[in-house]
Amino acid sequence: MELPKLTHGIDRLMEIARQRQAEAGDPKLGPAPRQCSCCKEYYPVDQFPRLPPTDLTKGAIDAVCAKCSQDYAKELKGMWRLLCGGCNEVVGIREPEKAKAGFAFEAGKSYHVAGCPICVSPPPKQSQILEMVMFYRARGIPYD
Numbered sequence: 105m106e107l108p109k110l111t112h113g114i115d116r117l118m119e120i121a122r123q124r125q126a127e128a129g130d131p132k133l134g135p136a137p138r139q140c141s142c143c144k145e146y147y148p149v150d151q152f153p154r155l156p157p158t159d160l161t162k163g164a165i166d167a168v169c170a171k172c173s174q175d176y177a178k179e180l181k182g183m184w185r186l187l188c189g190g191c192n193e194v195v196g197i198r199e200p201e202k203a204k205a206g207f208a209f210e211a212g213k214s215y216h217v218a219g220c221p222i223c224v225s226p227p228p229k230q231s232q233i234l235e236m237v238m239f240y241r242a243r244g245i246p247y248d
């Protein structure tokens with residue numbers, strides 16, 4: 105069965121989450137180095153900036169390292185982020201885009217999913233972006 109178009113988008117967004125899950129390693133050994141989604145280098149977790157808290161996250165740890173955050177500050181300001189309320193992680197960073205019925209992902213904003221492949225097992229086939237769910241619900245439009 106082919107997944108709806110938006111879901112393909114979400115699926116790509118979840119790539120960062122899958123990467124995090126892969127590097128989680130052995131919990132007894134403490135946090136594994138974390139790969140920057142921008143330069144692909146590995147750094148300790150404390151080398152990643154924390155985002156401001158949102159309604160659903162307590163200051164998610166960014167997917168981009170401190171150095172890239174500085175080097176690409178301007179570009180990153182023009183992107184939006186997908187945050188997971190389940191595990192407090194950034195699971196996607198993308199350029200602004202429009203979805204159906206006028207829903208827009210805007211630069212600098214954060215959107216949320218309730219769970220992602222890091223914190224939900226088995227990994228969700230489809231993760232709904234909560235802001236879209238509310239937008240469509242308010243207008244009586246089906247999500248998919």
Ligand SMILES: [Zn+2]
Binds near residue numbers: 144
């Ligand atoms: Zn980096």
Ligand SMILES: [Zn+2]
Binds near residue numbers: 188191218219222224
């Ligand atoms: Zn999660």
